[in-house]
Amino acid sequence: MPAVVVAILVFVAFFLGYRFYSKYLAEKVYALDKSKPTPAHEFEDGVDYVPTNKHVLFGHHFTSVAGAAPIVGPAIAVFWGWVPALLWVVLGTIFAAGVHDFGALVISVRNRAQNIGTLASSVINARARTLFLLIIFFLLTLVNAVFAVVIANLFIAFPGSVIPIFLEIPLAIFIGQYIYRRRTSALIPSLIGVALLYLSILLGQAFPIDLSPIASAIGLDARMLWIILLFAYTFVASRIPVWVLLQPRDYINSHQLFIALGVIFLGVLIGFDRIVAPAIASVPEGSPHWFPFLFITIACGAISGFHSLVSSGTTSKQLDNEEDARYVGYFGSVGEGSLALGSILAATAGLGAYTVWQERYADFNTASSGAVGNFVEGVGHFANNLGVPLGIATIFAAVVVVSFAATTMDTGVRLQRYIIQEIGEIVRFRLLARNLTLAAALAVVIPLGLALYPDLAFGRLWRLFGTTNQLTAGLALAVVAVWVFTRNRNPLAQIVPLVFLLAMTTWALFIQLGDFFRAGDYLLVAIDGVIFVLTLWLIIEAIGAFQRARSERAASGTDGGTTGA
Amino acid sequence: MMHRIILVREWDAQLAASGCCGRLGGENTELGDTETFAANRSEMEAMGEVYRALRAELFDEDVEITVVDPRNMVWLVPALLKDARRRGLNLREIWSQLRRGISYTSIVVDGKVLFNGRIPPVEDAVAAVKKELEISEPDPAVV
Numbered sequence: 143m144p145a146v147v148v149a150i151l152v153f154v155a156f157f158l159g160y161r162f163y164s165k166y167l168a169e170k171v172y173a174l175d176k177s178k179p180t181p182a183h184e185f186e187d188g189v190d191y192v193p194t195n196k197h198v199l200f201g202h203h204f205t206s207v208a209g210a211a212p213i214v215g216p217a218i219a220v221f222w223g224w225v226p227a228l229l230w231v232v233l234g235t236i237f238a239a240g241v242h243d244f245g246a247l248v249i250s251v252r253n254r255a256q257n258i259g260t261l262a263s264s265v266i267n268a269r270a271r272t273l274f275l276l277i278i279f280f281l282l283t284l285v286n287a288v289f290a291v292v293i294a295n296l297f298i299a300f301p302g303s304v305i306p307i308f309l310e311i312p313l314a315i316f317i318g319q320y321i322y323r324r325r326t327s328a329l330i331p332s333l334i335g336v337a338l339l340y341l342s343i344l345l346g347q348a349f350p351i352d353l354s355p356i357a358s359a360i361g362l363d364a365r366m367l368w369i370i371l372l373f374a375y376t377f378v379a380s381r382i383p384v385w386v387l388l389q390p391r392d393y394i395n396s397h398q399l400f401i402a403l404g405v406i407f408l409g410v411l412i413g414f415d416r417i418v419a420p421a422i423a424s425v426p427e428g429s430p431h432w433f434p435f436l437f438i439t440i441a442c443g444a445i446s447g448f449h450s451l452v453s454s455g456t457t458s459k460q461l462d463n464e465e466d467a468r469y470v471g472y473f474g475s476v477g478e479g480s481l482a483l484g485s486i487l488a489a490t491a492g493l494g495a496y497t498v499w500q501e502r503y504a505d506f507n508t509a510s511s512g513a514v515g516n517f518v519e520g521v522g523h524f525a526n527n528l529g530v531p532l533g534i535a536t537i538f539a540a541v542v543v544v545s546f547a548a549t550t551m552d553t554g555v556r557l558q559r560y561i562i563q564e565i566g567e568i569v570r571f572r573l574l575a576r577n578l579t580l581a582a583a584l585a586v587v588i589p590l591g592l593a594l595y596p597d598l599a600f601g602r603l604w605r606l607f608g609t610t611n612q613l614t615a616g617l618a619l620a621v622v623a624v625w626v627f628t629r630n631r632n633p634l635a636q637i638v639p640l641v642f643l644l645a646m647t648t649w650a651l652f653i654q655l656g657d658f659f660r661a662g663d664y665l666l667v668a669i670d671g672v673i674f675v676l677t678l679w680l681i682i683e684a685i686g687a688f689q690r691a692r693s694e695r696a697a698s699g700t701d702g703g704t705t706g707a
Numbered sequence: 708m709m710h711r712i713i714l715v716r717e718w719d720a721q722l723a724a725s726g727c728c729g730r731l732g733g734e735n736t737e738l739g740d741t742e743t744f745a746a747n748r749s750e751m752e753a754m755g756e757v758y759r760a761l762r763a764e765l766f767d768e769d770v771e772i773t774v775v776d777p778r779n780m781v782w783l784v785p786a787l788l789k790d791a792r793r794r795g796l797n798l799r800e801i802w803s804q805l806r807r808g809i810s811y812t813s814i815v816v817d818g819k820v821l822f823n824g825r826i827p828p829v830e831d832a833v834a835a836v837k838k839e840l841e842i843s844e845p846d847p848a849v850v
Contacts, residue, residue, distance in 0.1 A: 188758025205779070208724055275737075325811055325812070327807055327809060329780070329806050329809035389717070451731055546724040550728055553729070557739070
């Protein structure tokens with residue numbers, strides 16, 4: 143089937159989801175009221191609380207939630223065929239992600255723009271906040287480990303991308319110094335930055351960097367060496383002020399995100415490539431079954447718990463009126479779904495021939511370790527449809543993915559540092575709570591150990607990441623569902639994806655526990671076991687919260703209190 | 708006529724393509740401290756003063772005040788182009804306003820950049836904006 147036809151059908155489905163389902167959610171489930179003052183008006187200060195045009199807010203929100211994660215999962219999941227992956231992305235975006243992101247934004251707006259951690263503690267109970275912090279701790283550990291492996295794999299598969307990525311660092315620092323010190327236009331420096339970055343691809347292509355000789359000289363393999371170097375970099379990067387590197391690089395990334403989206407969909411349109419992957423693939427004996435593993439392999443792109451953190455806390459402080467939550471929250475998840483769609487098309491229509499696809503997706507380990515590379519090649523092919531030479535186009539795609547993944551690692555390590563300090567406060571371990579270097583070192587060493595774990599297949603690490611991300615989404619959905627229920631409205635829109643996600647996550651964790659144990663991967667057994675316990679904990683807390691809400695609702699008659707929070 | 712005032716300044720913790728980690732880590736989430744984005748916070752607070760003063764002074768005017776991050780170019784570039792075209796500027800002037808408008812900090816009224824690079828004292832900002840609004844208002848005698 144031509145990829146462009148699939149893309150059009152998916153966009154039509156997204157449009158219908160937005161047009162009808164989000165309208166139902168807005169009117170019947172969240173009962174949005176345009177006249178109700180939002181925190182942006184109530185506490186308007188022009189600093190954090192600013193009533194913001196919905197298109198401006200969407201730009202801020204969407205660019206923050208998009209990244210490398212909705213690229214990786216779908217590129218792995220086409221192992222089971224493009225139809226199951228696509229269906230989960232489409233149905234997940236419409237019925238799970240949209241409900242989740244939109245709901246997290248609404249509940250935050252109705253509760254003085256509090257973030258989801260605080261809301262979990264007030265809507266469910268105080269223990270839920272500890273649960274939230276523990277889930278986020280595991281989530282960030284896995285995020286950092288996963289993206290270190292992704293970048294290392296891309297550097298090895300596409301050595302031409304190393305020089306552009308390393309040049310991006312001084313380029314970003316220079317742009318930052320220029321913009322912040324001279325306080326001048328950001329438009330031209332950022333455009334020049336992007337142009338120089340893409341120009342450096344020629345240099346990267348001429349001088350590909352291969353660390354294998356150095357790695358073998360010190361008794362490592364190239365992947366291990368890259369992972370160590372990447373974590374050394376993030377340790378330093380997480381200690382330097384954000385305005386030196388992290389924020390200026392964003393001026394380049396903000397262009398890259400839209401350039402990449404444009405290249406993918408224009409390339410699909412112009413090239414009129416056909417999907418070469420089977421609709422439903424017959425997988426080798428012993429492979430993970432699509433049910434339940436598809437639903438944790440694609441987390442971001444179908445539903446991502448991280449979005450509840452972005453929706454609450456910051457975006458909710460800028461919502462001009464409640465009705466805008468539909469556009470910003472629901473449509474934000476549609477944007478992420480579109481990125482996942484791009485990833486599916488790149489990994490199924492961008493590889494050229496069925497034999498190539500069959501080779502790349504021969505078994506689950508090959509599929510998962512090479513998935514991002516397949517995406518990169520696919521996007522390279524789409525860019526080639528637009529006239530960019532294939533070699534350069536492929537490195538361009540690798541540069542985009544590595545730039546996004548590196549930003550995720552930079553921010554992930556920083557966030558993890560805070561979580562570790564916060565956990566230090568909870569367990570009253572003062573040294574951990576106060577010592578920034580110790581917290582930063584732990585934030586780096588834990589995921590580093592995981593990424594370097596011997597013979598660790600990337601697919602296993604990715605599935606663990608997926609389970610924690612779905613768990614975060616489950617926590618947010620539980621909070622929103624209880625809140626909707628206590629307002630005397632039907633919480634089925636939250637309960638269905640909540641039950642489905644928790645069932646798939648628990649089931650997948652249970653199967654993995656056995657798999658890891660049989661394979662002798664005891665570190666993964668421990669992590670999987672802890673996440674399994676956290677899942678059960680979440681299920682118990684969610685059931686308890688519903689029972690309490692039910693009793694309260696019964697005690698107060700039919701009036702569940704539709705006003706206020 | 709509806710006027711548009713755009714205040715351009717960075718939001719703390721706003722990061723593009725960070726795989727869901729953007730907008731986290733500042734003061735507004737549980738995952739951050741006050742120091743990390745201190746440089747942004749001081750600019751945000753300074754622009755916040757201008758924002759509040761403009762709100763107070765122009766409360767009865769037909770004015771929309773928008774605060775936007777300079778990295779949100781997908782919105783900012785078309786908005787500045789649209790306003791500059793509506794003002795009837797020629798291509799060279801449009802480019803000049805666009806270039807100056809998309810900077811670390813700027814104040815733009817109906818497509819014309821009044822300040823860029825530094826946030827002016829509140830009184831100066833309010834006076835300049837009011838003056839600009841008076842100029843761009845059609846003369847009732849003529850109309």
